[in-house]
Amino acid sequence: MSTPESISIRRRTEGTDSYGTNALIDHKDAATIVICRMRVICRMRLLTISATVLVVLLVLKATALAGFNTLEDFDFAILGDRTGETVEGVYEEAWRETNLDHPAFVVTVGDTIQGGNDRTVETEWEQAEALLAPYRHYKILLTPGNHDVWSAASARAYVEYSKRPLHYGFDYKQVHITVLDNSLADDFSAGELAFLKQDLAAHEKQPVKFIFSHRPAWILQVVLGNPAFPLHQLATRYGVKYVIAGHIHQMLHFDLDGVMYLSMASSGGHLREDKSYEHGWFFQHTVAHVRAEKVSFEIKELQKPFGKARVTAPADWGAAGLIR
Numbered sequence: 001m002s003t004p005e006s007i008s009i010r011r012r013t014e015g016t017d018s019y020g021t022n023a024l025i026d027h028k029d030a031a032t033i034v035i036c037r038m039r040v041i042c043r044m045r046l047l048t049i050s051a052t053v054l055v056v057l058l059v060l061k062a063t064a065l066a067g068f069n070t071l072e073d074f075d076f077a078i079l080g081d082r083t084g085e086t087v088e089g090v091y092e093e094a095w096r097e098t099n100l101d102h103p104a105f106v107v108t109v110g111d112t113i114q115g116g117n118d119r120t121v122e123t124e125w126e127q128a129e130a131l132l133a134p135y136r137h138y139k140i141l142l143t144p145g146n147h148d149v150w151s152a153a154s155a156r157a158y159v160e161y162s163k164r165p166l167h168y169g170f171d172y173k174q175v176h177i178t179v180l181d182n183s184l185a186d187d188f189s190a191g192e193l194a195f196l197k198q199d200l201a202a203h204e205k206q207p208v209k210f211i212f213s214h215r216p217a218w219i220l221q222v223v224l225g226n227p228a229f230p231l232h233q234l235a236t237r238y239g240v241k242y243v244i245a246g247h248i249h250q251m252l253h254f255d256l257d258g259v260m261y262l263s264m265a266s267s268g269g270h271l272r273e274d275k276s277y278e279h280g281w282f283f284q285h286t287v288a289h290v291r292a293e294k295v296s297f298e299i300k301e302l303q304k305p306f307g308k309a310r311v312t313a314p315a316d317w318g319a320a321g322l323i324r
Contacts, residue, residue, distance in 0.1 A: 071207070071292045072173045077103040078286040081111040081246045083147045084269035090283050090306050091268035095135055097302060098285045105172060106138050109246030109264050110145025110183070110214030118153040125161040141170055141179060145214040145247065149183035167192060169199040175290060176206035180213040187217045193230050200238035207293045209240040216245035216263050222254045223319055235259050242295065251280035251299065253317040262314060265299070279321035283307050
């Protein structure tokens with residue numbers, strides 16, 4: 001016995017349906033026409049879905065290749081110098097308090113070891129590594145300081161233990177960080193400036209940019225209010241808003257052409273001059289709060305016995321210490 005569908009097939013004649021599709025149809029068989037139309041509609045919908053999925057995949061691939069990161073809220077930490085005549089116990093306390101803030105990653109401004117002797121460099125890095133071991137679940141971005149790098153052998157040791165080159169770029173979501181090496185000189189070499197330009201150009205679309213170095217090579221020009229120096233010109237050209245260094249062990253803050261310059265207080269290296277908080281001499285760790293394209297800073301003095309746990313912002317500091 002024939003099915004209704006097989007009967008309708010026998011009764012069809014060649015023609016074209018209302019969608020312009022060639023088919024064998026019986027114009028008197030309404031059920032067959034409906035079935036044909038439904039099949040065409042299903043095919044069209046499948047083609048539309050497939051095209052949409054393809055477009056989404058292409059967009060995802062393109063954004064991944066471009067290094068695009070979404071705007072998100074997160075925190076990261078900044079630590080000052082550990083050495084330069086280390087005060088025992090301070091660096092360990094700075095890390096303990098940093099860990100309580102649960103940052104996404106941690107950046108140091110250099111001087112992780114005391115250094116100065118090629119024969120003991122390996123031992124010093126092993127000791128530093130033992131201090132950092134409990135916190136290796138964080139991404140730790142070291143900056144080469146003058147106590148870290150003073151010779152070819154110490155440079156090799158730095159790269160081995162830091163697991164990063166002497167200068168490098170780092171992306172985290174919408175933030176791009178450029179770490180520069182001025183461990184051997186107070187200024188930036190032509191090679192460092194060329195790397196900075198190349199790195200910033202390659203990450204021009206990142207909306208939040210930082211430059212870190214150990215020595216504040218920029219400090220004299222910024223104090224004088226002179227924007228005509230290469231690092232500042234590159235910063236303004238590529239939209240860098242934050243330039244941060246260590247070395248001095250003193251908390252200082254400057255603004256020039258919309259760029260914030262920070263000299264970070266110590267996280268272990270000795271305090272100089274009168275050792276007063278008001279003049280920027282104290283032990284600290286800092287939390288950078290990234291909120292979309294805005295960044296705010298909490299400069300956290302260490303707790304007792306190394307400080308009084310006072311919390312300030314960059315605006316509280318100037319060229320000679322605390323201003324309010």
